[in-house]
Amino acid sequence: MAGSTVSGIGSNIDTQAIVTSLVNAEKVPKQTQINTASQKATTTLSSIGKIQAALDAFRGALDNMATSSSFTGLTGSSSDEKVATMTASNTASNGSFRLIVNQLAQASKLSSKNFAGGTSTVVNATDKPTTLTISQSGKAYDVNIPVGATLQQVRDSVNTQFGTSGLSANIQTDSNGSRLILTSTTMGTGSDLKLSGNSGLDVGATVVDEPKDALYSIDGVASVSKTNSIEGALSGVNIKLVSVSALKTAGDTAKDPDRTATLITVSTNNAALKSGVKGFVDTYNALITAMNAETKVTTNLDGSTTAATLTGDSTMRSLQAAIRNEFNQLSGTGKFKSLAQFGVTTSSSNGLLALDDKKWDAAVKTNAADINSMFSGPDGMLARMKSATDDYAKSTTGILATRSTSLSDTLKDLTKQQSSLDERMTLLTSSLSAKYNAMDTLVAQLRQQSTSVMTTLNALNNVKTNS
Numbered sequence: 001m002a003g004s005t006v007s008g009i010g011s012n013i014d015t016q017a018i019v020t021s022l023v024n025a026e027k028v029p030k031q032t033q034i035n036t037a038s039q040k041a042t043t044t045l046s047s048i049g050k051i052q053a054a055l056d057a058f059r060g061a062l063d064n065m066a067t068s069s070s071f072t073g074l075t076g077s078s079s080d081e082k083v084a085t086m087t088a089s090n091t092a093s094n095g096s097f098r099l100i101v102n103q104l105a106q107a108s109k110l111s112s113k114n115f116a117g118g119t120s121t122v123v124n125a126t127d128k129p130t131t132l133t134i135s136q137s138g139k140a141y142d143v144n145i146p147v148g149a150t151l152q153q154v155r156d157s158v159n160t161q162f163g164t165s166g167l168s169a170n171i172q173t174d175s176n177g178s179r180l181i182l183t184s185t186t187m188g189t190g191s192d193l194k195l196s197g198n199s200g201l202d203v204g205a206t207v208v209d210e211p212k213d214a215l216y217s218i219d220g221v222a223s224v225s226k227t228n229s230i231e232g233a234l235s236g237v238n239i240k241l242v243s244v245s246a247l248k249t250a251g252d253t254a255k256d257p258d259r260t261a262t263l264i265t266v267s268t269n270n271a272a273l274k275s276g277v278k279g280f281v282d283t284y285n286a287l288i289t290a291m292n293a294e295t296k297v298t299t300n301l302d303g304s305t306t307a308a309t310l311t312g313d314s315t316m317r318s319l320q321a322a323i324r325n326e327f328n329q330l331s332g333t334g335k336f337k338s339l340a341q342f343g344v345t346t347s348s349s350n351g352l353l354a355l356d357d358k359k360w361d362a363a364v365k366t367n368a369a370d371i372n373s374m375f376s377g378p379d380g381m382l383a384r385m386k387s388a389t390d391d392y393a394k395s396t397t398g399i400l401a402t403r404s405t406s407l408s409d410t411l412k413d414l415t416k417q418q419s420s421l422d423e424r425m426t427l428l429t430s431s432l433s434a435k436y437n438a439m440d441t442l443v444a445q446l447r448q449q450s451t452s453v454m455t456t457l458n459a460l461n462n463v464k465t466n467s
Contacts (some may be wrong), residue, residue: 023425024426035315038433041410044310044410047310050293052342052393054291055319055400058286059386065283069089070277074268074272076092076265080087083245084101090376097265099245105212108207108209110183111205115179117177120151121178122148122201123145123150123151124147132202134162135193136186141299143162143436161273167182168184176459187228188211188226189211217235237264273371277355287323291319292351295308295310315392326385337361337370339353340358340361342363
């Protein structure tokens with residue numbers, strides 16, 4: 001046939017095409033099986049991964065909401081945030097308190113002597129390493145100073161070795177030279193930094209700041225704190241001291257002058273409560289939306305349907321059921337025990353939640369306190385939803401993690417099967433090619449013999465004719 005490739009020179013038969021056809025006939029069924037299984041495992045693994053990520057985000061949001069004041073509706077405010085700021089947790093209660101800050105907590109700070117050569121000054125000119133020991137509150141931190149070390153290198157060593165321990169070093173430079181400045185994140189009386197060792201850096205060191213406690217009062221009750229972050233002084237309220245309270249009388253030099261109080265207030269805010277519920281609704285919907293995307297059945301323009309990767313998957317059905325059961329379960333100690341009573345509805349088509357503003361506004365006027373008991377505590381919705389999803393979300397032994405591991409193992413096995421199939425087809429191709437090449441060679445020999453015989457016979461016939 002015109003345009004065809006004939007690989008059998010002796011036989012004029014396309015042996016290469018025959019070999020290819022025979023190999024394909026052997027390979028195609030198994031190759032189709034591997035391709036189908038690989039595609040299914042890959043897409044399923046991807047879908048499971050998306051669900052895992054969405055579930056982890058959902059559970060993380062539950063944890064954040066459980067430790068915040070999202071469902072108390074409580075907000076904290078400070079009348080002067082230049083003096084103090086505050087936040088209210090879910091254990092706070094309504095109330096107002098007068099705060100006066102007399103002194104901020106302060107960390108110890110030391111300065112080495114001045115080095116005229118600046119940051120590149122060699123602080124260990126000996127032929128042996130030396131040690132700078134920084135002591136604080138009974139603990140000692142030894143900084144190794146190698147031969148030829150500069151002031152800059154000492155600074156870097158302190159920060160690298162003991163930065164996580166709260167120590168820090170900086171260099172202050174002016175026209176006279178440079179000084180090593182050491183400080184700590186630990187504040188309060190008794191946390192003095194002290195220098196010793198054989199490096200010589202302790203010689204001539206001076207105190208820049210002495211450590212101090214924070215001195216303040218709440219409603220006239222004097223208190224002391226080692227830090228400027230006050231936790232526990234008021235139940236559920238965290239206060240951060242920013243500056244000393246202003247004097248009531250400018251220029252007052254008395255030992256304990258009168259200072260202007262800052263009002264710390266914890267109050268119920270229905271807008272904050274609604275924001276917390278909406279935050280839960282959005283978090284819940286994000287997870288359900290991710291699950292719907294991997295399980296829905298899509299109707300095409302021609303009326304046919306296309307299933308998603310996890311359509312009909314039993315794991316997805318049980319996970320969705322576990323979450324929805326906890327959402328629908330009544331909980332709390334108040335009169336209202338379900339979000340439906342606060343105007344939260346569930347779509348029958350996709351399971352997503354929505355908040356009816358009118359129903360919410362009407363319900364929250366009289367039953368706002370019921371929201372917190374519905375969500376919070378060991379029997380609240382947040383804890384129950386977290387518990388209901390534990391078996392699915394465990395990082396190594398959870399249902400989703402186990403399925404992911406199984407699918408990964410399946411893909412590895414399919415890769416081995418592919419390699420084995422390719423190797424077997426290579427051997428089969430070689431074997432068939434050898435056989436057909438041998439056949440082609442034999443046919444070529446037979447044709448050559450046939451041509452020789454015919455030539456001889458023709459020669460004999462010519463002799464008879466001439467005579």
